[in-house]
Amino acid sequence: MAENKRTFLEELQEAKSHSYAVGAFNIFNHLSARAVVRAAEELGLPVILQTSVVTVKEFGTVQLGAMLRQLAEEASVNVLIHLDHCQDVELAKACVDAGWDAVMYDGSRLSLEENIAGCREVVEYAHRKGVQVEGELGRIVGVEDALKVSAEDASLAGLEDSIRFVRESGIDAFAPAIGTAHGVYKGRPKINFDLVAQLKEALAAPVVIHGGTGLSEETFRRLICSGGAKVNVSTAIKHAYLDTCRDYFKDAPAKPDPIGFDRILSHAIEQTVKDHMIIFTKDRA
């Protein structure tokens, strides 16, 4: 799938104009990445392999980039590689150099001006190499690997600031804090669907929804119909992996069959990814 494939931005624009969302699933090793690709191939849908900063540092930028590029090149569907929540401009640039299709610069803890400046620096570097950039405004509550935002520090994005942020930073995809959360929801989230719809109208840049784990089918479909063109799912993938490990060792202790075990883990992730992708494309026009 190396030739003539759509870019990250083209894939999100296509989703935006046809009322569906591209799933972005956080992977943490080769098995999870391959399982996400297999799920996408089974459904014949494009997919985003998303990497946290923790995963990048664990593998090394060049090694992880090479591993994921090979999976993407061999896939029968469009597989895009994206860096999630990177607060470090230099690491974002290193991922651009190592073959990522898109990177997220997360300056959401900074002032609006500093966030814009950080995004601009990454945008100028990335665009020269045909790589796209996602930015965040407001602060999304919860835990995403090493990134922790408490309820007191969380804040939602506003319409005027969002429009200014996207225009002045030059980002390609926009992740506003809209009331969704990273990790497991403790209650029913209060989501600003209207902001998503207003941003869809006001901006050319597609809107990204963070905090996919635990949202209901109804919420996903409402968010996507309102304009969410990329939906991030991380915790659900980790749970599919770890809960399956726990159950396996509870039911079948010490069976010397690591490949069989990996197949079971892979299947659990594939199923979780497919369940989400089916919902993300249900209202495709």
Ligand code: 13P
């Ligand atoms: P969840 O862990 O809640 O699925 O959030 C994923 C995410 O938004 C990654 O940026």
